[in-house]
Structure formats: structure tokens, C-alpha cells
Amino acid sequence: MIIGDGHFLRAGLRAILESQEELNVVAEGNLGETLSMISVVRPELAVLHCPSYAQAIPALTDVRKKTKCPAIVVTTEPIPEIHVCQLLTQGASGIILLEGAPQHLPWAVIATSRGSRALSPEISDMVISKYTAPAIEVAQKEAAREKICTLTSRERDVLALLSEGMSNKSIAQTLIISSGTVKDHVRSLCAKLGVESRFHAARIAWQANQFCGST
Structure with missing residues (x-):
């Protein structure tokens, strides 16, 4: 009917x-x-x-x-x-x-x-994603945290500040170090995180949600 x-x-x-x-x-x-x-x-x-x-x-x-x-x-x-x-x-x-x-x-x-x-396939995808999305987010967070844990304490300080959108000059003033040293830290942490720019590094910091303890 x-x-x-x-x-x-x-x-x-x-x-x-x-x-x-x-x-x-x-x-x-x-x-x-x-x-x-x-x-x-x-x-x-x-x-x-x-x-x-x-x-x-x-x-x-x-x-x-x-x-x-x-x-x-x-x-x-x-x-x-x-x-x-x-x-x-x-x-x-x-x-x-x-x-x-x-x-x-x-x-x-x-x-x-x-x-x-x-x-409908579209509705099935929407319903299933409700249950799979949290698991994917958790996996991404754990992967990001593992990467951040490879950084030195100072590199994590720099990453935390650049993820807030601060320039190298502002980071240097906050940490009381030279801009050149900040640039070296940014270059080093990007290499360890496997990213090409500070923006990608900031994204990993955001995915991690919180930083690992100092080593």
C-alpha cells in the first residue's frame, strides 16, 4: 500500500x-x-x-x-x-x-x-559515522600525542605558543630567547612531527588536545 x-x-x-x-x-x-x-x-x-x-x-x-x-x-x-x-x-x-x-x-x-x-545508503553512512567518528578521533589524538612526545620540553613550549597563532618574535619574547633560536626550534619540531610548515604542526597540537609531560 x-x-x-x-x-x-x-x-x-x-x-x-x-x-x-x-x-x-x-x-x-x-x-x-x-x-x-x-x-x-x-x-x-x-x-x-x-x-x-x-x-x-x-x-x-x-x-x-x-x-x-x-x-x-x-x-x-x-x-x-x-x-x-x-x-x-x-x-x-x-x-x-x-x-x-x-x-x-x-x-x-x-x-x-x-x-x-x-x-538509504546516505542515511546508513550518517548513522554509522556517529559510532565510528569518536574512534577515529581517539586514534588521531593518540597518534598526535605520540608525535608530540618525541619533542624536547622547549620544542613543546614553542609548539604550544605557535599553535595559538603567535609569531616567532612573540614566542621569543614570551620564552625570553632569540628569534633565531625560535626559528631553529620550529624547524626541528616540524622535522620530528613529519610536517612541512608551522600550520601543520599547529594542527597536530590541536589534534593532541593536550601536551605530554616534559621529558
Whole structure:
């Protein structure tokens, strides 16, 4: 069953689904008819098109009131990760972006009708990155700290100041050393960190988040 406002939209979704021999659309209607249509038709699965998250939540809430509610695949426009989680929590079995529906809706419907979950590749990447990004950040931080720990105490002092955007002259005045000595320290720490410029060195300092103790 297809539910969504707009005859042409539903016709497009029907054409996508019926291009697969194993899929058969038994009914279609507007969003306002969601609950009544499901009660009468009792489909195994419903494709619910909602242009926005705000429209999808009430429809899903109504469907969940049914003793035996069908699997629901929501087609929608791009939405943030937090709304993806809320749609899944409210009972959506799948979420497919409308622009990718011709390619992804058929397999999503088949998968959800068999009890699986289905997400557009873009949404899957967004959800997965939520869990993998922290691990990547931790790895980058540890690598940066290991590099910084190869520096001498004075080189770490210089790195800390240049990462704050200070010039060689300002660093020299702060540490009470000559500008030439600062330049030597910058050259040395860049070589140890494996970078070509002070800007790249500052990025490693930022990734490390904090400096290792003096050696």
C-alpha cells in the first residue's frame, strides 16, 4: 500500500514498486487516510511518503495503535540523524530518501517485508559515522600525542605558543630567547612531527588536545 499526498507522487512510487514482479500495490491514498486505509486493507507493508519529519511522526504514531500494524517504509527528503533515530523509534522499518527511491525502494520494501531494516545508503553512512567518528578521533589524538612526545620540553613550549597563532618574535619574547633560536626550534619540531610548515604542526597540537609531560 502507498500513502502520500499527490496523485503523481503515488503513481511514481507505484511504478517503481511494480517494476518488481514480486511486489504488488493493493491500495493507495492520502496521508490523512493512513489509519483508516490500514484498518480496511490490512496490508503486509505500507510505503509512507512524508516530505518532512513532522508529518511522518503523527502518521507512525497512529499506525502503532493498531494491534497488528504493518511494516512501514518512510520515503522522505534528507533529514538530520536525530530525526532518523526518532522515526525508527516510532516504528519505521525503513527510511529511503525520495531522490534515491527508484534505485533503493524496491529492495527496501522486500527487506522490510521479511523483517529486516532498510536505510538509504546516505542515511546508513550518517548513522554509522556517529559510532565510528569518536574512534577515529581517539586514534588521531593518540597518534598526535605520540608525535608530540618525541619533542624536547622547549620544542613543546614553542609548539604550544605557535599553535595559538603567535609569531616567532612573540614566542621569543614570551620564552625570553632569540628569534633565531625560535626559528631553529620550529624547524626541528616540524622535522620530528613529519610536517612541512608551522600550520601543520599547529594542527597536530590541536589534534593532541593536550601536551605530554616534559621529558
